[in-house]
Amino acid sequence: MKTSKPLSVILSVLIALVVLTGSVAVPLLCRSFYYAHIGPMGLTGYGLTEEEIKTAYDEMMDFCLGKRKDFSAGVLAFSQSGADHFADVRGLFLLDLRVLRAALVLLLAVLVICKMRKMRPHRFLGRGPGLWAAAGLGTSFLTVGGLAALDFDRAFVIFHALFFPGKDNWIFDWRSDPIILFLPQDFFRNCAILILVLLLVWCAALITADLWTGRGRRRA
Numbered sequence: 001m002k003t004s005k006p007l008s009v010i011l012s013v014l015i016a017l018v019v020l021t022g023s024v025a026v027p028l029l030c031r032s033f034y035y036a037h038i039g040p041m042g043l044t045g046y047g048l049t050e051e052e053i054k055t056a057y058d059e060m061m062d063f064c065l066g067k068r069k070d071f072s073a074g075v076l077a078f079s080q081s082g083a084d085h086f087a088d089v090r091g092l093f094l095l096d097l098r099v100l101r102a103a104l105v106l107l108l109a110v111l112v113i114c115k116m117r118k119m120r121p122h123r124f125l126g127r128g129p130g131l132w133a134a135a136g137l138g139t140s141f142l143t144v145g146g147l148a149a150l151d152f153d154r155a156f157v158i159f160h161a162l163f164f165p166g167k168d169n170w171i172f173d174w175r176s177d178p179i180i181l182f183l184p185q186d187f188f189r190n191c192a193i194l195i196l197v198l199l200l201v202w203c204a205a206l207i208t209a210d211l212w213t214g215r216g217r218r219r220a
Contacts, residue, residue, distance in 0.1 A: 001118050001119065001120050002117075002118065002119050002120070003119070003120055003121065003122045003123075004119055004120075004121060004122060005122040005124075007110070007114065007119060007120075007121045007122070008121035008122045008123070008124060008128070008129045008132075009129075010110060011107070011110060011121050011129035011130075011133075012129040012130075012132045012133040012136075013133070014103050014106055014107040014110065015107065015129060015130055015133035015134075015206070016133040016136060016137050017099060017100075017103035018100065018103045018104055018107060019133065019134070019137055019199060019202045019203065019206075020137060020199065021096050021097070021099045021100035021103065022100055022198075022202075023195045023196075023198040023199040023202065024096050024195055025096060025097060025100055026194065026195070026198055027191040027194055027195065028061075028064075028065065028093055028096070028097075029065075031054075031057070031058065031061065033191075033194065034057055034187065035054060035057075037187050037190070038050055038053055038054070041184055041186065041187065043181075043182050043184075046178070046181045046182065048074075048075070048076075048182070052074055052075055053074075053182055055074040055075075056073045056074030056075065056076050056179060056182060057074075057182065058074075059072045059073055059074055060072075060073050060086065060179065063086060063090060064086060064089050064090045064093045065090075065093055065094070065097070066090065066093075066094050071083040071086050071087065073179045076178050076179050076182075077176070077177075077178065078176075078177050078178075078179060079173075079176040079177050081169045081176075081177075082169070082172060082176070082177035082179065084169055085164075085167075085169040085170050085172075088164055088167070088169075088170075092163060127210055128210045128213065130206040130207075130209060130210050131206060131207050131210035131211075133206065134202070134203035134204070134206035134207045134210075135203075135207070137199060137203055138199070138200060138203035138204075138207075141196055141199055141200070142200070145192075145196045148192065152185075152189050152192075153185075156185060156188065
């Protein structure tokens with residue numbers, strides 16, 4: 001069976017994209033993660049019932065995930081500036097999901113073509129593309145996560161400066177956009193932690209699988 005170095009690089013990139021965008025997609029799609037924060041964070045203390053908070057969150061996320069055309073947040077009022085920010089968020093969320101779908105389709109297509117043409121990826125330093133994808137992602141995000149843990153407030157500001165350059169409409173006034181009261185910074189911190197944990201679990205699984213495969217090759 002022929003081996004290919006470009007194939008190994010392509011697979012590493014696709015695996016990394018699937019793990020990264022897949023990890024980010026979990027808190028976007030798993031609404032129960034937000035619901036679990038309502039009680040512990042005392043969000044009903046702002047005058048809404050738990051069901052009203054869930055409805056506000058659901059309508060906001062439906063917009064951000066492209067399930068509804070116009071922005072709304074249940075019984076909560078909002079400003080045009082606030083709606084514009086969520087439109088920007090919508091673009092990022094949909095980009096993540098589109099990249100995830102594309103990477104999954106391409107990864108499957110590449111694997112099918114490899115099987116048909118009897119090709120396999122070159123193992124750089126005796127390791128497969130899964131390990132290199134995991135090593136790159138794991139190292140990068142452990143570094144980023146460690147720096148963010150030192151000062152999450154600053155990391156939060158830097159994140160918005162990077163992904164919403166030149167804009168300040170992400171700085172909400174709760175009087176005109178009360179939705180911000182129900183999206184505390186601690187919730188976003190927990191989302192970041194969830195994404196990091198999921199990413200590292202996948203990286204660990206990929207590394208373990210590669211080491212196991214390598215051991216089997218040596219025995220053979």
